[in-house]
Amino acid sequence: MKFVEEYRRPDEVRSVARALASVARSSWTIMEVCGGQTHAIIRFGLDQLLPPQVTLVHGPGCPVCVTPIELIDRAIAVARERNVIFCSFGDMLRVPGSSADLMAARAAGADVRIVYSPLDAVEIARANPAKEIVFFAVGFETTAPANAGAVQIARARGITNFTVLVSHVLVPPAIRAIMDAPDSAVNAFLAAGHVCTVTGYEEYEELADRYHMPIVVAGFEPLDIMLAMLACVEALEGGEVGVQNRYARSVRREGNPPAMQAVSNVFETTDRKWRGIGMIPGSGLALRPEYADFDAERRFGVSDILAEESMVCMSGKVLQGLIRPTQCPAFGTQCTPENPLGATMVSSEGACSAYYRYRRVQVRPGS
Amino acid sequence: MSDLNLSCPTPLARYPAVVMAHGGGGRLMRDLIEGVFVRAFGSPRDAALHDAASLDPAGTAPHGLAFTTDAYVVRPLFFPGGNIGELAIYGTANDLAMAGARPRWMSAAFVLEEGLSIATLLRVVEAMRKAASDVGVEVVTGDTKVVERGRCDGMYITTSGVGVLSHDLPIGPAAVCQGDAVLVSGDVGRHGIAVMAEREGFQFGTTIQSDCAPLCAPVLDLVTGGIEVHCLRDLTRGGLASALVEIAEAARVTVAFQDQSVPVDQAVRGACELLGFDPLHVANEGRFVAFVPEPQSELALSLLRRHPVSAGAVQIGTVRATGEGIVLAETIGGERPLDMLSGELLPRIC
Numbered sequence: 001m002k003f004v005e006e007y008r009r010p011d012e013v014r015s016v017a018r019a020l021a022s023v024a025r026s027s028w029t030i031m032e033v034c035g036g037q038t039h040a041i042i043r044f045g046l047d048q049l050l051p052p053q054v055t056l057v058h059g060p061g062c063p064v065c066v067t068p069i070e071l072i073d074r075a076i077a078v079a080r081e082r083n084v085i086f087c088s089f090g091d092m093l094r095v096p097g098s099s100a101d102l103m104a105a106r107a108a109g110a111d112v113r114i115v116y117s118p119l120d121a122v123e124i125a126r127a128n129p130a131k132e133i134v135f136f137a138v139g140f141e142t143t144a145p146a147n148a149g150a151v152q153i154a155r156a157r158g159i160t161n162f163t164v165l166v167s168h169v170l171v172p173p174a175i176r177a178i179m180d181a182p183d184s185a186v187n188a189f190l191a192a193g194h195v196c197t198v199t200g201y202e203e204y205e206e207l208a209d210r211y212h213m214p215i216v217v218a219g220f221e222p223l224d225i226m227l228a229m230l231a232c233v234e235a236l237e238g239g240e241v242g243v244q245n246r247y248a249r250s251v252r253r254e255g256n257p258p259a260m261q262a263v264s265n266v267f268e269t270t271d272r273k274w275r276g277i278g279m280i281p282g283s284g285l286a287l288r289p290e291y292a293d294f295d296a297e298r299r300f301g302v303s304d305i306l307a308e309e310s311m312v313c314m315s316g317k318v319l320q321g322l323i324r325p326t327q328c329p330a331f332g333t334q335c336t337p338e339n340p341l342g343a344t345m346v347s348s349e350g351a352c353s354a355y356y357r358y359r360r361v362q363v364r365p366g367s
Numbered sequence: 368m369s370d371l372n373l374s375c376p377t378p379l380a381r382y383p384a385v386v387m388a389h390g391g392g393g394r395l396m397r398d399l400i401e402g403v404f405v406r407a408f409g410s411p412r413d414a415a416l417h418d419a420a421s422l423d424p425a426g427t428a429p430h431g432l433a434f435t436t437d438a439y440v441v442r443p444l445f446f447p448g449g450n451i452g453e454l455a456i457y458g459t460a461n462d463l464a465m466a467g468a469r470p471r472w473m474s475a476a477f478v479l480e481e482g483l484s485i486a487t488l489l490r491v492v493e494a495m496r497k498a499a500s501d502v503g504v505e506v507v508t509g510d511t512k513v514v515e516r517g518r519c520d521g522m523y524i525t526t527s528g529v530g531v532l533s534h535d536l537p538i539g540p541a542a543v544c545q546g547d548a549v550l551v552s553g554d555v556g557r558h559g560i561a562v563m564a565e566r567e568g569f570q571f572g573t574t575i576q577s578d579c580a581p582l583c584a585p586v587l588d589l590v591t592g593g594i595e596v597h598c599l600r601d602l603t604r605g606g607l608a609s610a611l612v613e614i615a616e617a618a619r620v621t622v623a624f625q626d627q628s629v630p631v632d633q634a635v636r637g638a639c640e641l642l643g644f645d646p647l648h649v650a651n652e653g654r655f656v657a658f659v660p661e662p663q664s665e666l667a668l669s670l671l672r673r674h675p676v677s678a679g680a681v682q683i684g685t686v687r688a689t690g691e692g693i694v695l696a697e698t699i700g701g702e703r704p705l706d707m708l709s710g711e712l713l714p715r716i717c
Contacts, residue, residue: 004640010627010699017700045700091643094388107384116567116642222699337706338394357706 007221034192035062057321072097118150173283200255276316315342392604393708433468448577452494468530540617559650580653624684
């Protein structure tokens with residue numbers, strides 16, 4: 001398969017890993033902020049190829065994992081409304097709220113449907129004019145253009161029984177929050193290729209300057225990730241600051257202007273809570289006032305539903321790179337993919353789930 | 368490993384009602400089977416939770432009989448490469464084949480939804496007749512119930528089957544040994560992707576055909592061809608990964624295999640990449656794994672490759688050690704333990 005197998009050749013990946021090991025002299029901590037990259041790193045065992053002085057930590061890059069618990073509770077409350085068809089991407093269904101998940105809501109009678117695109121939800125709304133269709137609009141900058149497009153299409157077609165429950169989050173404010181944390185040990189970042197395909201990387205240049213660090217835009221295949229890691233370590237060793245684009249087959253500096261225009265037409269930035277981390281100023285997207293008719297929280301009056309997170313779950317520390325999943329006492333015991341305490345154990349992109357699936361032999365809880 | 372409690376202590380308590388994931392072929396489903404059904408009906412014979420039970424009613428057959436049952440629900444009823452009728456015959460025949468038995472008799476029970484067109488029913492039944500004739504099985508008894516519109520997806524079929532054993536091999540996880548070769552009978556993941564593509568209206572540039580097919584002939588060839596078959600398992604929901612993990616855990620062995628040696632059709636791989644699925648977790652209806660002694664691996668593969676349904680058979684791994692029930696996939700950077708599908712196969716967000 002073109003553009004996949006070429007980037008998965010073991011010999012080439014290992015040869016880049018050897019180059020990286022020969023370049024790395026000091027100890028460096030690099031964070032990736034993309035669930036897709038976390039998944040690939042663990043699935044292909046890329047972190048096992050790194051020399052001991054280079055540590056890769058998995059940041060808050062999985063949209064499922066960072067969606068705040070109270071928003072899951074609000075989603076469940078909306079889904080339980082009698083006349084609602086609640087549409088969501090598949091992996092949001094198993095994210096635990098404070099007492100249930102959407103899958104249990106479905107078993108209890110709610111009409112919860114998995115869709116593959118927000119436009120599917122718009123189509124369901126058109127076909128079911130007597131029902132209220134709600135789409136769970138989660139994700140980073142990557143999914144925001146399609147969700148903005150769905151809202152615009154619904155308005156253009158006069159579809160009034162369609163609303164969105166918005167939980168969009170933005171990568172750069174999260175990087176700022178991680179770097180501003182007093183105990184942050186991160187020296188450099190891999191930036192998410194799909195996010196940068198939409199947004200470009202001008203904003204990352206400001207971040208690189210502000211924190212005097214290298215940021216490397218990376219793809220998702222093993223070779224993409226290892227080459228980006230190599231570039232990162234070379235820059236760190238050479239004291240270079242700035243952004244390098246190692247996913248040029250998809251990412252341009254200016255991003256995708258029409259997609260960004262659609263996003264800014266429909267959404268504006270807002271303060272947003274991140275599960276496990278807390279409130280990060282300016283880190284989310286909310287519907288602009290002129291699109292308030294499409295706001296599910298407003299239509300169903302669920303904004304006042306609040307919730308606290310599990311005291312046992314340490315996913316916040318995992319998401320900030322302060323601990324590895326296996327350092328959480330609940331990992332693999334109280335918390336498993338069948339019985340997740342936190343969202344990082346739910347999504348296959350979540351760091352805890354990825355570790356549980358792929359790493360539980362080599363590591364022991366608390367090790 | 369032993370200090371990790373891999374089966375959640377109260378797995379069923381988390382969901383006070385049945386959720387879709389309880390039928391997904393993964394861990395939640397096994398928790399349900401073990402926590403509810405085995406607790407009620409379990410007997411020593413079921414210890415291995417194998418595909419079919421071996422019976423030994425005195426004098427009926429020199430090597431005894433095999434007995435199995437399965438319920439079939441699929442939406443849509445017809446999909447590229449098969450339909451619910453073929454599934455109902457082949458699936459149950461395949462479960463018998465996994466005990467090394469020749470399928471002989473079946474029952475078929477139908478739950479029909481009010482409003483189902485008779486033409487559709489006839490198409491399904493004709494497909495069953497042909498499928499039964501293919502595998503040499505007689506449908507000797509049946510039942511029909513009709514439920515109100517909206518209470519089932521067109522039709523559900525339950526078939527039970529009896530097969531005749533012609534060997535004394537104790538085929539099952541308990542017979543798996545260190546050094547066994549692990550064979551897979553062909554490319555994996557086609558059925559799950561074919562059904563999903565048809566149901567959801569996905570276009571992948573090509574029509575992916577289900578692998579739905581009877582497996583009796585190649586399996587019986589192994590048995591009659593002198594292969595000392597240790598374990599067989601057809602790959603259904605939960606895919607290759609779940610089957611390997613089930614066997615490894617039941618046999619308490621370490622199975623090591625190369626991720627990249629598992630055959631996956633290009634279109635299936637592409638679809639999985641798009642949807643965020645691991646092909647090792649995607650459903651099959653015409654594939655199986657066989658554990659055979661390593662010295663017989665080449666002979667077993669050549670026997671399998673004589674049959675179109677298993678022409679793509681390859682060895683994917685070996686049983687490395689005994690003592691710990693685990694499956695290790697060799698990756699670029701090292702090895703990763705493979706887990707069963709946790710619940711339902713859910714598409715990833717991006």
